[in-house]
Amino acid sequence: MARATHIKALALLPAFALAGLTMACGAGGTGSGGTSQPAGGTGATQSEEIPAVAKDPALAAKVPQAIAADGKIIVGQDQSYAPNEFVDAQGKVVGFDVDLGNAVGQKLGLTMEYQNAAFSGILAGLASGQYELAMSSFTVNPERLQTVDMVSYYRAGTSLGVPKGNPEHISLDDLCGKNIAVQQGTVQVDDLAARSQQCTAAGKPAINVQQFQAQTDVNLQVQTRRSQAMLADSPVVDYAIKQTGGAVETVGQPYDAAPYGIALKKGQGTYAEAVQGAVQALIDDGTYAKILAKWGLNPSGTLTKAELNPAS
Incomplete structure (x- = not known):
């Protein structure tokens, strides 16, 4: 995240804050509690549903077999960062990153499984193999690019x-x-x-x-x-x-202002190219714009090109 005490007059707080408090108690960084989101559905509470996108066989072929074999990608995420990733009043993981991540999964023919974790520990979990992708509003910066590959997808200040x-x-x-x-x-x-x-x-x-x-x-x-x-x-x-x-x-x-990036462990062949290609395809076919509009993100942060390891 460019990224990301408590309690006094809880009755005055909106539903999202109360739901976030419950969720935050579990955001201890273990990542043990996962929430599967099928690649075809977001579970979002916003009124607009994002249409499913078709698998791209050429991009799917670039995903290493070690990742694709079980049909899913394990995603590390801190689900306390509305509207990008959070738990709604029904206990579902939703948000801009979730919708976009699911669409990336669709392009690659895989299901995205989101695991909640403390933000500060996600990249370490990616390095250790606990996660196969990290999508949690990570700002691209030189320090992070030393340890992970990053695919840009939005620009935030x-x-x-x-x-x-x-x-x-x-x-x-x-x-x-x-x-x-x-x-x-x-x-x-x-x-x-x-x-x-x-x-x-x-x-x-x-x-x-x-x-x-x-x-x-x-x-x-x-x-x-x-x-x-x-x-x-x-x-x-x-x-x-x-x-x-x-x-x-x-x-x-x-x-x-700097770009957000999907983080990937280095040295995984064409995996990063597959993710970059999927994001670019979603930009090109209009799915990306629909997701931004759904979650009310400022159009000024829109990217027209998804880059692998962009200069921040």
Whole structure:
């Protein structure tokens, strides 16, 4: 994720936050609890269903037999990051990444099986063979490209979210001494570390970076005003604003836009090419645009070309 305490007045929280709290308790990073999503269906609660796409035999042939043999791809995912990947009120795994991942699976003739995990541990699980693909709003950056291959599929920035009305007059230019919530393992953690160093170098107090395992906890921290602000991916903050009826708002514009990437273990022959080809086919046939529209992602992040290991 460009990426990603609790409880006070729970009765005032929207359904998505309550569902996220229940889910977040299980997001301990073990990945032991998997949720299978057939390649032909998303289970999403949004009104629009995404039509199934046809298998592409040429792309399917590029998937290593060791992965294709059981008919499924095991996907590591932190399901606390609405609208990209989350658990809905019916307990189903849904979201932009889920719909797009399922469509990729259809192109490759395989079922995607999503396993919930702590975001900070997913790439390690990919390296160890626990997962065969990771799709969880990972921002493409040079550090990640050293250890995994990545296929780009959307471009998102970072947004600053604050409680409604911005009662503490928070601004991105001066977070020194403030309590800022963020999800563990995200690029926003590094961003805040750099900003905090600038604060102390200028003789100001350091930023109090409050890290949480699940993005749902970050959102709740701001809603309940236990944190003065949060940093998260722009689609995530936009969705939190909608789902909380404006209890959260943004300050300024998104910044440091970079592509999301599907992560794959290096050295697996033509597997990465198969995934890149599948995403490109979905862009070309219009399925990708339908999925973005369904989940309300900003069209400004739309990609026309899925790239393997793009420059961030």
